Each structure stands twice: as C-alpha cells, then as structure tokens.
Amino acid sequence: MIDSLSNASYLNHLNQHELMTAQEELELGRQVQQGCFQARSEFIERNLKLVISIAGRYRGRGLDVADLVEEGNLGLMRAVDKYDPEMGYRFSTYAAWWIRQAVERALMNQAKTVRTPIHKQREIRQERKARELENETLPGYAKRNFNHWFNPAQQIISLDQPIDNLDGATGVDLLESDEPSPEALVVSQQDRENVAAWLNLLPDLPRMVLMRRYGLDGRDCGTLSAIGERSGTIRERVRQIQVETLRLLCRMVESGRIPADVAILD
Numbered sequence: 001m002i003d004s005l006s007n008a009s010y011l012n013h014l015n016q017h018e019l020m021t022a023q024e025e026l027e028l029g030r031q032v033q034q035g036c037f038q039a040r041s042e043f044i045e046r047n048l049k050l051v052i053s054i055a056g057r058y059r060g061r062g063l064d065v066a067d068l069v070e071e072g073n074l075g076l077m078r079a080v081d082k083y084d085p086e087m088g089y090r091f092s093t094y095a096a097w098w099i100r101q102a103v104e105r106a107l108m109n110q111a112k113t114v115r116t117p118i119h120k121q122r123e124i125r126q127e128r129k130a131r132e133l134e135n136e137t138l139p140g141y142a143k144r145n146f147n148h149w150f151n152p153a154q155q156i157i158s159l160d161q162p163i164d165n166l167d168g169a170t171g172v173d174l175l176e177s178d179e180p181s182p183e184a185l186v187v188s189q190q191d192r193e194n195v196a197a198w199l200n201l202l203p204d205l206p207r208m209v210l211m212r213r214y215g216l217d218g219r220d221c222g223t224l225s226a227i228g229e230r231s232g233t234i235r236e237r238v239r240q241i242q243v244e245t246l247r248l249l250c251r252m253v254e255s256g257r258i259p260a261d262v263a264i265l266d
Helices: 008-015 022-033 037-045 048-058 065-082 091-110 118-132 141-149 182-200 204-213 224-231 235-255
Strands: none
Touching: 022 037, 037 065, 048 065, 048 091, 065 091, 182 204, 204 224, 204 235, 224 235
16 A cells, blocks of 8 residues: 555554553653653654655645655654653654654745645545546536646646746746745844734743743744743743743733734634
C-alpha cells in the first residue's frame, strides 16, 4: 500500500513500536520539554505509523508516497517539539494537524509549477468527492469555481517565457515578492503594540509567565519548569497562572477593555 515503503524491513521497524498510552505521552512529553533528546527520538519513533496513515490519503496528487511520508515526518517532529502534555489532549489529535499541514504544503510547493492555494485544493477535493457520490448539495460550485481551478485544458508554461504586450516582461517579473508589504509591517507593529498594552494591564507574575511562555520578551518560549524555577513556584502553578491569565484576557476583550480585533495568544 505504501509503494516503496512497503518493504519488510521498514514495516517491521515500525511494528516494533507500540502506540503510546496517555500516561506515556505525559511522561515522555515532560522529558521532551526538559530537552531530553532520547525522549524526543522515542516520541517520534512511536508515532511514525500515524504519519504513514495520514500520508497515504494523499496518494496520486503529485508526489510519491515516500516523499509524502518524509514531509509528514517533518510535521511530526514539529508537533513533538510544540506539544504541551499538560493541556490534557492526546498527542495524535494534536499531531495530525501538523502532519497534514506539512504534507499539503509539500504538495502545493512541489507538485505544480503554479501553486494552488491549500484552501482551494481542499475545495477541489470536496467537489471531487461530491461528484463521485452524485451529491447535489453543491449545485453551483462547479460552474463558478471548480472548472476555474481544476481545468484539464490548462497549459503549463515556463515562467521565463516573455508575455505578449508587456515589453518583454516574463512570468518571473510578475511574481509577488516574498518581502512583507508596508501595510503588513504596519499591522504587525500594531499587533505588537496591542499585546504590549495588554501585558501592562496584568500583575507582575502573570505578565512574566506569559512573556516567558510565549517568547514575548524576545527569547525562546520557556518551559513550565524553567519559568517555575525563575519565579520560585512549581510548574503546575505556572500552568494554572497561564490558563487563568489567558481567560482573563478573553474577559477583558469581551468587556471592551482591550481591542477585540487582535488575536488572543494561542
């Protein structure tokens, strides 16, 4: 089923690792947060089956399954690094999003010359499934959008080819720059100012916890244990302060004390 990955050695390697229990996720997750490389490796190894399960759903969309699994593994590693076992949800639920994102971005970036946005790819898949099931719940979609984004008659052309009536300009010349626009920079600066204003409304300890936990002081995001050591309290109390402070900020937004159009920290 997994093409070149269907060899016995690889599958046997995966079968050596059983799925993790909730308690194992909690214990290993805490070790990962403390910087234990061995725990991180074990966490990754024991969740590789999840990557294969998810990557297999994207077969036939422009990349070999082996490449899809490789990209999914990058998403898995990202999920392991960001997973907070104290939040109470299972790792597989959390990691699935990161794995899908990594695979879908790889498909978008590598499978086509002109990239189709991920949300458009999802819409295309939705319409394809609807057609297969003769689902008529989306009657106008195909005429308005599907044929525009998924037209077999579309040609693949070189971006270096000169464009008629544009004085020799090529497709490359018309591509948008990766540099942020002045408008985006202004919005980003405004968001930072809003967050700083929020933090100034908080008592010293909750403000310090959020700044260190989310890296708002220019440093890397801190672990619960590291923040607890600095503040002279236990990690569980730091977690409680984090949750309580985020809830407080939500209430402040609802009451109008702070702007509602700036996202709460997630």
